[in-house]
Amino acid sequence: MSLDKATVASIATLARLRVPDDRLEPMVGDLNAILGFVEQLNQVNTDGVEPLANVTGHALPQREDAVTDGGYPERVTLNAPDPAGDFYAVPKVVE
Amino acid sequence: MAEADSAQPYRIQGETGPWELVIGLEVHAQVTSKSKLFSGAATAFGAEPNSQVSLVDAAMPGMLPVINRECVDQAVRTGLALEARINEVSVFDRKNYFYADLPQGYQISQYLQPIVGEGVVHLDLEDGRTCEVGIERLHLEQDAGKSLHDQHPSKSYIDLNRSGVALMEIVSKPDLRSPEETAAYIRKLRSILRYIGTCDGNMQEGSMRCDVNVSVRRPGEGFGTRCEIKNVNSIRFVQQAIEYEARRQIEILEAGxxxxxxxxxxxxxRGETRSMRSKEEAHDYRYFPDPDLLPLVLDPARIAELKASLPELPDARKARFMSEYGLSLYDASSLTEERATADWYEAVVKGGSGKRDPKIAANWVLSELFGALNKAGLDLADSPVSADAMGGLMDLLGDGTISGRIAKDVFAEMLETGKDAAAIVEEKGLKQVSDTGAIEAIVDAVLAENQDKVAEYRGGKDKLFGFFVGQTMKRSGGKANPGMVNELLKAKLAG
Structure with a gap:
């Protein structure tokens, strides 16, 4: 797998990263190097091997259905640059 | 059912001929649970802004999701009620997109391995036909927060109370062919969810929302290109949206x-659909397995336990009401759509001596009770007459203590005062008169007062019989046993 410049630009847009045009070409090289490194794994024969999610053997921890959190709107919006009362306020986004 | 082939398939007539609609639905049903899918914050509707938000829901750095066991059970219950395959292993993925009410920058959802696979919903349509709608899948995911756009001229306000609440996305196969079928499907799905208590089905409060996929084609041809109408929040709007969208597509196709x-x-x-901002890019969600969550593995014993705990479902209950109580399909459907109604009805039928006539009880619940509740704008839960009290009225009606006409008066009184039927009958002296001597005296008086009409009747004017019955009942204050009145009048008039 190899990425071209247009694909990298599109991924940057989806990730809301502003990448100047002169940085795109080097980034294509960097990303392709990373992909190439990961693709070494393809050399291993995995026929008949189940996907492995983790090596610990742990199961997904599950909690009981109880209200144990919340009730602190002031903490939630503490870092908001421009709260309105207990709301976050952001530039208007309307479809 | 019986009239299966009498119904015409739904078609929209275009300029160039008939078109068939193909409709599929994605229903987002909010899971009934006390706390959120991955955090311990509350889920109640209508709370103060950001008061039911944990630092997990606000996506503070370093916070980790821990799944709510009850939400998993609710999804499994729903899958079982939809006769669907339950996947013992399912995987949570991140669906990546940016929006102000999605603080994580991704929604935790299930993509390639959902918790529930293919199932089916059975529909009874108004024209008597039945049809099956395939379920493609059901998966668990997080809801987003809520944006309020009307509070400030240049800003949107964000409330994260809904952020992280568990949703079941229930995806149908493209098996629906008309707005009416689609409405029937939503009603049935809602009924099932409410029976098993996994979603309250409240569309106004947004606990059930629909995305509707619509395409059109010439009958018999392959699928056309579809459009997805987002977030429609009432059954009526779903029908309107489908109709408008199908006509719009037909117009475009017919113009080449x-x-x-x-x-x-x-x-x-406006009753119309319009394009959302171009979303080709936004549709690239770059799903990948959420590294914070291990695969969800279900123990078959837990699935079996959940299956055993399911209540009788609407289809089964409807069939039983028809076979056990001899009700018509229509009455059985009306009584079983809501579990509370079916429970109420059965409490009436099975209470007391156990000898209450199920068909008469069905009529009373569906016409008299629901008529009165509708008029008063009340729900069954707020009914001033309890199932027990209604049963008492059925008993008086059944053993001939009161006539059907008097029963209606007594019922009106019950609605108003909340008193039980026997007390009202006693108090107002409404007991049906079944004493031959007493009725005979009234009949004699009526005949004596109307000699001329008696002569006319005997001269062949049969229609006057109703007049005599009416006069006798009136004179008895409605209390005379109508059967006995009929008999005595016939005998005396034949005289």
């Missing part, structure tokens, strides 16, 4: 154009 696959919004005020 092609349909662009796109996401559209339904504008309820």
């Amino acid at each position: 154009g092609t349909i662009d696959q796109e996401t559209r919004l339904f504008d309820a005020n």
Whole structure:
């Protein structure tokens, strides 16, 4: 797998990263190097091997259905640059 | 059912001939649970802004999701009620997109391995036909927060109370062919969810929302290109949106154009759909397995336990009401759509001596009770007459203590005062008169007062019989046993 410049630009847009045009070409090289490194794994024969999610053997921890959190709107919006009362306020986004 | 082939398939007549609609639904049903899917914050509707938000829901750095066991059970219950395959292993993925009410920058959802696979919903349509709608899948995911756009001229306000609440996305196969079938499907799905208590089905409060996929084709041809109408929040709007969208597509196709696959919004005020901002890019969600969550593995014993705990479902209950109580399909359907109604009805039928006539009870619940509740704008839960009290009225009616006409008066009194039927009958002296001597005296008086009409009747004017019955009942204050009145009058008039 190899990425071209247009694909990298599109991924940057989806990730809301502003990448100047002169940085795109080097980034294509960097990303392709990373992909190439990961693709070494393809050399291993995995026929008949189940996907492995983790090596610990742990199961997904599950909690009981109880209200144990919340009730602190002031903490939630503490870092908001421009709260309105207990709301976050952001530039208007309307479809 | 019986009239299966009498129904015409639904078609929209275009300029160039008939078109068939193909409709599929994605229903987002909010899981009934006390706390959120991955955090311990509350889920109640209508709370103060950001008061039911944990630092997990606000996506503070370093916070980790821990799954709510009850939400998993609710999804499994729903899958079982939809006769669906339960996947013992399912995986949570991140669906990546940016929006102000999605603080994580991704929604935790299930993509390639959902918790529930293929199932089926059975529909009874109004024209008597039945049909099956395939379920493609059901998966668990997080809801987003809520944006309020009307509070400030240049800003949107964000409330994260809904952020992280568990949703079941229930995806149908493209098996629906008309707005009416689609409405029936939503009603049935809602009924099932409410029976098993996994979603309250409240569309006004947004606990059930629909995305509707619509395409059109010439009958018999392959699928056309579809458009997705987002977030329609009432059954009536779903029907309107489908009709408008199908006509729009037909107009384009008949003018030689092609349909662009796109996401559209339904504008309820104008009754039309319009394109949302171009979303080709936004549709690239770059799903990948959420590294914070291990695969969800279900123990078959837990699935079996959940299956055993399911209540009788609407289809089974309807069939039983028809076979056990001899009700018509229509009455059985009406009584079983809501579990509370079916429970109420059965409490009436099974209470007391156990000898209450199920058909008469059905009529009373469906016409008299629901008529009165509708008029008063009340729900069954707020009914001033309890099932027990209604049963008492049925008993008086059944053993001939009161006539059907008097029963209606007694019922009106019960609605108003909340007293039980026997007390009202006693108090107002409404007991049916079944004493031959007493009725005979009234009949004699009526005949004596109307000699001329008696002569006319005997001269062949049979229709006057009703007049005599009416006069006798009136004179008895409605209390005379109507059967006995009929008999005595016939005998005396034959005289």
